[in-house]
Amino acid sequence: MNGGGSEATPEPGGLRAALGGLTTRGRSFLAAGIAAAVCSYVLGQPDLLRVGLLLAALPLVCVLVLHRTRYRVAADRTLSPARVPAAAESRVRLRMENVSRLPTGVLMLQDRVPYVLGPRPRFVLDRVEAGGHREVSYRVRSDLRGRYRLGPLQLRLSDPFGMCELTRSFSSSDILTVVPRVEPLPAVRLAGETAGYGDGRQRSLALAGDDDVIPRGYRHGDDLRRIHWRSTARHGELMVRREEQPQKARCTVLLDTRDTAHPGSGPDSAFEWAVTAAASAAAHLLERGFSVRLLTDTGTSVPGPDGAGGTDSADAAGLLLDTLAVVEHSDEEGLAAAYDVLRGGGEGLLVAFFGDLDEEQAAVAGQMRRRSGAAIAFVLDGDAWHRGPGGIRFATGQVPVAERLRLLRRAGWTALPVTPGDSLTDLWRTAADRAGAGERTGEGSGAAEDGASWTAAGGRS
Secondary structure (H helix, E strand, O other), X not given: OEOOEEEOEEOOOHHHHHHOOEOHHHHHHHHHHHHHHHHHHHHOOHHHHHHHHHHHHHHHHHXXXXXXXXXXXXXEEEEEOOEEEOOOEEEEEEEEEEOOOOOOOOEEEEEOOOHHHOOOOEEEEOOOOOOOEEEEEEEEEOOOOEEEEEOOEEEEEEOOOOOEEEEEEOOOOEEEEEEOOOOOOOOOOOOOHHHOOOHHHHHHHHHHOOXXXXXXXXXXXXXXXXXXXXXXXXXXXXXXXXEOOOXXXXXXXXXXXXXXXXXXXXXXXXXXXXXXXXXXXHHHHHHOOOEEEEEEOOOOEEOOOOOOOOOOHHHHHHHHHHHHHOOOOXXXXXXXXXXXXHOOOOOOEEEEEEOXXXXXXXXXXXXXXXXXXXXXXXXXXXHHHOEOHHHOEOOOOOOOHHHHHHHHHHOOOEEEEEOOOXXXXXXHHHHHHHHHHHHHHOOOOOHHHHHHHHHHOOOOO
């Protein structure tokens, strides 16, 4: 009902369902009336029969009147905002309007919300005059990302004596999207930007003023210094040089979602840290002018196989965050599907968030490095993330993190370990420093060696 209204409809079942709406008071009156009628027959007291009939008839008349009441009530729900980061609040506003010619009685509203958003909100509204309206609001909050359905709204009608309550439901509902939190990252120079990646290349093109040879008509606000006088004389109207749009640098954010790589769940799990970090990295790179693509181990690419992030970075960021809001563990056993997407090369910067890797998957990651201009890997230490009470470590059955880092670095990655409590901001700055030092010293000559081991293991080359 976000931005639109709908009218309440009675619950199916007709008059029989209405009889089921008798309250405790109504059932007590009905039972007392029947008991009084039986006693009047046994004792021969006709006056007691009249009392019994009155007691039994009152709740039945209330049921009939309430069932035949045709309240026309419209409702509208507004989420502000409809997309929120995890642990942030969203305000839900409900607007009830009486569109009939009769005033309503006491109304009770109940909105259906998932349990992770909090208890179901309930409101009691006094008499609403004909054509009048009432507005109420409540807040929802979730520490878990996801898409949650709010509604449908339920309206409970009651008679003035409290004998019967009937439920009428609205048909529409709304979706609240809880996206991962985005942490601000420092604006450091990443590896590969000096070779044509990042905003450095955009600035150089803009300052160089590469002009298209095809002019266009003058528009209000165009710089007069761009007027092409020769074309102006030929066409008889002002013509300006059309500037070439600088080519955006490309970046792929790779998120390892394998269930075997990220055991555990919950807001403090390693997988949720990786999702939050991927969202932060993607949003940061979009702000710096990169064309960002999100890639998972399943081979799923967002926003598309061409990796184009769109002309509006805000729209691209919203699309990536909406995707990360619902990403779950995958059943993939390896990273081969993601490698198939990257094997075409020319990917520019590659930022990966890996979980537990064995030697074969580390070799696959080495092949990915060869398909990109620069590669930065954040490797989550499974042993550190899965310590039990008292510091006991549960075995993960994977290669130790030090060995994983050695294999990735030998393949040319700038690889850093991630343990619980590590700050993504500090890791991002460290990665930039190490990547820059690696460029100056020529680090990463071992990519071919890892490629050979990957081929020997039976993988694709």
